[in-house]
Amino acid sequence: ANLKNNDLSLDEYTRYGRQLILPGFGKSGQLKLKNTSILIVGAGGLGAPVAIYLAAAGVGKLGIIDYDTVEKSNLQRQVIHNESREGVSKAQSARMTIEELNSLCQCVAYDILLDSSNALEIIEKYDIVIDATDNVATRYLLNDACVMAGIPLVSGSALRMDGQLTIYNYKGGPCYRCLFPKPPPPESVLNCSDGGVLGVVTGVIGCLQALQAIKIATDMNGGPHNLLIFSATSYPLFRSMKLRPKKEDCALCGERPSITELIDYVQFCGSGAL
Amino acid sequence: ANLKNNDLSLDEYTRYGRQLILPGFGKSGQLKLKNTSILIVGAGGLGAPVAIYLAAAGVGKLGIIDYDTVEKSNLQRQVIHNESREGVSKAQSARMTIEELNSLCQCVAYDILLDSSNALEIIEKYDIVIDATDNVATRYLLNDACVMAGIPLVSGSALRMDGQLTIYNYKGGPCYRCLFPKPPPPESVLNCSDGGVLGVVTGVIGCLQALQAIKIATDMNGGPHNLLIFSATSYPLFRSMKLRPKKEDCALCGERPSITELIDYVQFCGSGAL
């Protein structure tokens, strides 16, 4: 991000005081956040803490995409919504909470279904994309669009008692297709509606996605390319696994890419819910 | 907790559906949560996600203690509050957010300073206590009161880019005094106001405190007694360390305790801000 906003207001000095005195962050970190725009795809269990903590931290612009409306069964984990928002678009509900929390954050709600026809156009307006979605097809769509647009993708997922976190397409690391060139067989895939999820697992992973986005925005050291594995019922709770660098022969981010435009991801994955 | 509420309403079946279908949780787990009361001490950076996720999950009764009022500089991490709550008691503000999120949760706001004169009386009304405080003296107070009352204490802390998480006084594990019989020298102690903190670090640790409380409430396996260490700038982000069991010669929870009633913790720690 180019630092077009190169100073902080008095209001911002007060609000972000705890970060301004933080060694290794300070005013330069705060200015970088102010000049960063982040797109959050999904305003559900993962997207809720991501949006809340990124707005609180002082990210200048947040985009939030979700086509669903708030239902009672969401409130067990999608804590950016509340009982009064039942029936409201999730993207709009998320924007309302963000504006109450930090009116300095410019928040754009996209009440649309992201697909191959609109993904690139939207994504190109942002510096970082957060994958907080709930299905395989959208995960490939986001990955492909981020590689084409040259944008890092902070990917989180949660199911039952487990969670996973990876940054794709960042500093020579792999993209989603480097790790998973072929989609999984549809019968092996579960989402939260069918498999269930302990709400706070999405809280843990979503907070960590927000953290990784902040680290990218402020150029903090992220260590080696890695996959973080979380399991609420295991000891230790977390394990970090070193990942391969990007693959030379990746069909998307490799040296001779064969995928050069967005495709039909529902067909590619053999399963829908895009 | 004795299961005096031994069934779920239709509303609860809808709301907690994702947990009811969760293997290893299900209806029995949900009923245990409904019959558990949890006291959250501190409605700040840690207490915010703890209260939000425990209420969302369906904990029957939450107590929230805080004597502060909401200030703008809190909103960078204390995401249970918002701009309209500036000047409002933090305990009351937290209760308001909880009631909007889950009106089924009975939430009691304690707008008081917890000290040796009132701690035991309040704590004894709850099954689990969450330490989400910001100073050494209150940490010893809570530890001593929890041991005297026989209640597990889920302790979290966050400062700068680091966080720590431990469960004290649970299943033969240590109490805070087993690990730290003497308080640290006051000049070695920093709080978030002086040392700064990246907001989302409190989010990560607070979510994990909520998780541990849910695991205690539902008798999920917690592994060995341990300390979880988090550092936002290290690789790996998390490390788990096995801790000693409770010490036979602990002055508080040992076989011949010399501390049998609450003391003056400000004097004991040589530093205030209780």
Place this chain on the structure above:
Amino acid sequence: MSLIKVKLSFSGGMELLFNNIKQKHIEISSSINPPNATTMKDLVCKFNFTILIKISDNLLKERPELFMSGDTVRPGILVLINETDWELEGELEYEIKDGDDIVFISTLHGG
């Protein structure tokens, strides 16, 4: 030829295929396919139908497509050897050593 100890872990839903076992210490021959050293290929592609099927309590036998595809693991499963992507370790050619920590993890898609 001797016995080597290996720790297997199953995560992200893989444990459902393995009788809900998340971790299992096993002992295997250092040369399943003499005179060659035991490799990941032996574990995943052949051994599969003895040790892994035994651990899975025959679930794998009934639905091998949830674990296998061709001569390697199915798409969507990541294999990690000593906390490192097996791609960096030689994948199927990796020679398993005493004390190795092998994780089979299924990627999650929920949110």
Place this chain on the structure above:
Amino acid sequence: MSLIKVKLSFSGGMELLFNNIKQKHIEISSSINPPNATTMKDLVCKFNFTILIKISDNLLKERPELFMSGDTVRPGILVLINETDWELEGELEYEIKDGDDIVFISTLHGG
């Protein structure tokens, strides 16, 4: 007598005493105090004023009370050896082995 490699980590604010170093691999004698094997006591109480002070760039020398108290570490510091509370490993009497991973962590109180 030989050299052993040890990984030291400083966390929870301890790194501020050690020149902002979070991790450092050092080599020390297997018998600092011959003929006895090197123990944690050698590292913390005596060695302190050579290796640890060197790592700390003399910060420790100026304010030893932020690290030491009597002949052990000050209250509020936890020592962990190979991811385990040093209390379970013999504390000051623990004999340091090649490859040991020793963490000094200061407890945090913020929230």
